[in-house]
Amino acid sequence: MLERIVKIKKPVQKALLDLEIGININDDELTHILIIVKTLDPLKLAVEVLCRRDANFISAEATIKFLLEEIQIILLPFTKLEFLKQLKNGLFSKAIVMLQS
Numbered sequence: 001m002l003e004r005i006v007k008i009k010k011p012v013q014k015a016l017l018d019l020e021i022g023i024n025i026n027d028d029e030l031t032h033i034l035i036i037v038k039t040l041d042p043l044k045l046a047v048e049v050l051c052r053r054d055a056n057f058i059s060a061e062a063t064i065k066f067l068l069e070e071i072q073i074i075l076l077p078f079t080k081l082e083f084l085k086q087l088k089n090g091l092f093s094k095a096i097v098m099l100q101s
Contacts, residue, residue: 050063
């Protein structure tokens with residue numbers, strides 16, 4: 001659903017204005033939606049790999065490392081956004097603890 005909103009963001013914004021619903025999506029909110037959509041793609045791939053029958057600890061560790069690298073690449077252009085700093089710090093600290101144990 002969010003993916004569709006990103007693809008047709010201009011018509012969605014125009015429709016919301018035309019209908020005078022009182023809901024307006026600004027550029028910051030669209031940026032947040034775009035970040036969520038881009039982050040969910042590698043997460044989906046990681047979940048599929050981790051849920052396979054032949055998954056083991058080695059493949060799980062490689063998958064998690066891949067996921068963290070991909071998320072870092074995706075979030076790099078958006079590092080100035082405050083909520084991403086908090087998300088990144090929390091996500092990576094939990095992943096590091098998990099990989100060390």
